[in-house]
Amino acid sequence: TQLLEQSPQFLSIQEGENLTVYCNSSSVFSSLQWYRQEPGEGPVLLVTVVTGGEVKKLKRLTFQFGDARKDSSLHITAAQTGDTGLYLCAGVGIQGAQKLVFGQGTRLTINP
Amino acid sequence: SAVISQKPSRDICQRGTSLTIQCQVDSQVTMMFWYRQQPGQSLTLIATANQGSEATYESGFVIDKFPISRPNLTFSTLTVSNMSPEDSSIYLCIGTENYGYTFGSGTRLTVV
Numbered sequence: 699t700q701l702l703e704q705s706p707q708f709l710s711i712q713e714g715e716n717l718t719v720y721c722n723s724s725s726v727f728s729s730l731q732w733y734r735q736e737p738g739e740g741p742v743l744l745v746t747v748v749t750g751g752e753v754k755k756l757k758r759l760t761f762q763f764g765d766a767r768k769d770s771s772l773h774i775t776a777a778q779t780g781d782t783g784l785y786l787c788a789g790v791g792i793q794g795a796q797k798l799v800f801g802q803g804t805r806l807t808i809n810p
Numbered sequence: 811s812a813v814i815s816q817k818p819s820r821d822i823c824q825r826g827t828s829l830t831i832q833c834q835v836d837s838q839v840t841m842m843f844w845y846r847q848q849p850g851q852s853l854t855l856i857a858t859a860n861q862g863s864e865a866t867y868e869s870g871f872v873i874d875k876f877p878i879s880r881p882n883l884t885f886s887t888l889t890v891s892n893m894s895p896e897d898s899s900i901y902l903c904i905g906t907e908n909y910g911y912t913f914g915s916g917t918r919l920t921v922v
Contacts, residue, residue: 704852729909740902740913741853786852795858796841796906803852 700725700791704801712809713779719772719804721787730770731798732761733786741786744772777808812837814905816914823893823921830889831901831917838883839905839912844876847900847916856901859886893921 703722711717721730729748733741745754747763747770754761758781760773774781784805788798815834823829833842842859856876857865865878880886890897898921903914 731911740916743911788853790909796909797843797855797858798853798904798911799855800845800853805850 700727700789700799702787702789702799702801704787704804706804707802708805708807710807710809711777714776717774717777717806719785719787719806720769721771721789721801722769723789724768725789726767726792727789727799728767728792729790730763730767731788731790732770732772733788735784735786735803777806779808779810782806782808811910812839812905812907812912814903814912814914816903816917818917819915820918821920823919825894825921827893828889828891829893829919830887831903833886833888833903833905833914835884835905835912837907839907840883841906842880842886843904843906844878844886844888845902845904847902849899853902856888859888859903890919893919895921897921 705720729746731746732744734744735741745761750765750767752763758775762771784803786803787801813836817832844856845853846856847853855868856871857867857878859865859878859880861880875891877889901917905912
């Protein structure tokens, strides 16, 4: 069974600070996705990383896929209150089943 | 990309009863999955809905409790049987075609 360990599970910081969320596994994934979910809403896809070592930037968000495709990170620079939400990483296995394996989620609160 | 219509969006049910959730896709998708998201938590895969055959269940989930149908490539149902308050959760279908993922809007179930 493929598992994704996401950390931290809870993070509360002040506006303007930087933060990093990690997703780690002992398994290799063909790709990894990051989602953001707000209360009462479904997850919204932020990015998909496919290639080992890949780095993608989305405004203040930087996503990295580990060289071995077993881990990923999300870094937010100068966090804003609008970044508050539940961040989920999800991996696609290499066995071809296409099912998404979700990490436990990181509940991020940005305080004004 | 595909669009999934999921119904009902929410329901309040008496314990001991059953609820069937439907997902209708506007185009064919190769794979469909059913997930559960308990309050404040991440998404847990219940099963993979297989067209014309029995679903493939993840550890901890059984067909008697969560019967699933998928008569064709555009439709699937999940039934939550003999409900208890512990079944209160959001249930979500996800379809995938060529590793592009589409989420249903979710069903928020409360069992009283």
